[in-house]
Amino acid sequence: MIQQIEQVLSFIMEIEKLKNVHRKTKPVGLTRYENSAEHSWHVCLSALMLQQYANEPVNIDRVIKMLLIHDLGEIDAGDTIIYASETPENKALELAGIRRMMALLPEGQGEQYIELWREFEAGESNDAKFAKAIDRVPPLLHNLHGEGHSWRDNKVTKEQVFKVNSRIAKGSEPLWQVLEEKLQGAIDDGLLK
Secondary structure (H helix, E strand, O other), X not given: OHHHHHHHHHHHHHHHHHXXXXXXXXXXXXXXXXXXXXXXXXXHHHHHHHHHHOOOOOXXXXXXXXXXXXXXXXXXXXXXXXXXXXXXXXXXXXXXXXXXXXXXXOXXXXXXXXXXXXXXXXXXXXXXXXXXXXXXXXHHHHHHOOOOHHXXXXXXXXXXXXXXXXXXXXXXXXXXXXXXXHHHHHHHOOOOO
């Protein structure tokens, strides 16, 4: 038992590195960039508050686990803006990082989390569809309430924003309706071109 606890503590220390993975958006009202650990906290709380708007019933515990696990691969792979990150090479780096970290856990414990990561990435189950939808919300809000800083700095077009984020509807059509209206407002205001 002592050895197993030591292994879990090693894992806990390793995931501290997520706090040093900087994302491409700035928290609302701040000039610094968000780190991936902050993003994980934000999406989990967002999922908890928005769960009633999921298209289908979801197991919020599983959704939160997916959201806590899905960015851990960035410790090894780094963060890449969503509009450029969905490449096989990037996903392979993230999966390798997830596997490395889960191997720190006592034998047999990490596999369930690797499977949750895979389920999230596949985006086919109700839980994964909702988790992937919620994962998009904070970055959109950061841009909508931060003068489109990340879109502008990374030369992201309105077509890219709509293509990637319209997937929110797969997990929550009502949420996408509200956000789509806000994005239309961003176009009208010149924040998104």
